[in-house]
Amino acid sequence: MRRYGSAILLLLTGAAILRISLFSELYLRYVQSGLRPYLVVSGAVLVLLGAGAGVVRWRGPHAEEEGEEGEEEHGEGHGDEHGEGHGGGHGHAHPGPRLAWLLALPALALLLFPPPALGSYSAGREAAQRAAQGVGTFPALPSGDPVRLTLAEFSSRAIYDSGRSLKGRTVRMTGFVTQDDDGTWYVTRLYVTCCAADATASKVEIRGTDLSGPPPTDAWVTVTGTWRPKGELGSDAAWPPVLDAGSVVRVKQPSDPYEKR
Missing domain, CATH: 2.40.50.140 (Nucleic acid-binding proteins)
Incomplete structure (x- = not known):
């Protein structure tokens, strides 16, 4: 799931913005009514970026698998020759720190529990x-x-x-x-x-x-x-x-x- 962390964060933030601006009038707790179109556009762009990032992340491993299958067709000798050079390049992604998931909390809070108006x-x-x-x-x-x-x-x-x-x-x-x-x-x-x-x-x-x-x-x-x-x-x-x-x-x-x- 860490592979999709940035995509999920973009999707959550975009969905939260759309929830308060497109599907309700909760945005009026935070900004004037004239800013609604900008919020809707911003939320839609974030959702699209998140979806695009998710697709790119998903296609990455599949592209690598297809490449590996092509290399195997070159025969055993070529596999030995190139094994050392490419063997260390697969399956060693360095995921970000787990604390980065905390960035999703504000987006989840806005999506599930929108803050009340000032009082x-x-x-x-x-x-x-x-x-x-x-x-x-x-x-x-x-x-x-x-x-x-x-x-x-x-x-x-x-x-x-x-x-x-x-x-x-x-x-x-x-x-x-x-x-x-x-x-x-x-x-x-x-x-x-x-x-x-x-x-x-x-x-x-x-x-x-x-x-x-x-x-x-x-x-x-x-x-x-x-x-x-x-x-x-x-x-x-x-x-x-x-x-x-x-x-x-x-x-x-x-x-x-x-x-x-």
Whole structure:
């Protein structure tokens, strides 16, 4: 089996990539949707390379056997003459170290147990850093309540909008739950530019609910409520923004768990 190690590794990696990108939407846990075609092509190329390498490895021993049969037809004398020169060249392949098979473990893990999307742990490591934005006015919100916003949109308006476009409006947002040690809890969402590696967190503090306690950490919820002004616009005191929630509903994790910049 060592002869086919590189081929098997290519096949496993290609199959894992195709599983998350072509046969499911699991790839959205790691990259943006626009990268799907590149993943599909990459997975297909790896599968083809693995299959090709396997065929080459399989044909090698058979070609050697055919060569040996041809040499035997030259007679006994020729066999003696060439025996020493060629005898040591067959059946002495030097297989790679057994530890090389460990390279297959990440591919198997991705194929069988795809890692989940980033959650509260990643969000907790994100410091209170926000894009440098000046205080100014924002476009008017759509008419009708509740208005659905991403957490990034709500946060930007709450912290930087001098026109106070959120005042008196009912908004609805979806995210996962994170908590502080003191019991304060937030609806949180990670947003990405390219992939999960550059994810940063946006969160909104939730107050005013009639729940006996916050939902479990990492549970996905949809919250509906009104903005509670906090701190001076554009200052650290205004972050994180606060929502007085009228309702909190548990929901399933969306197929695309990240917000886009």
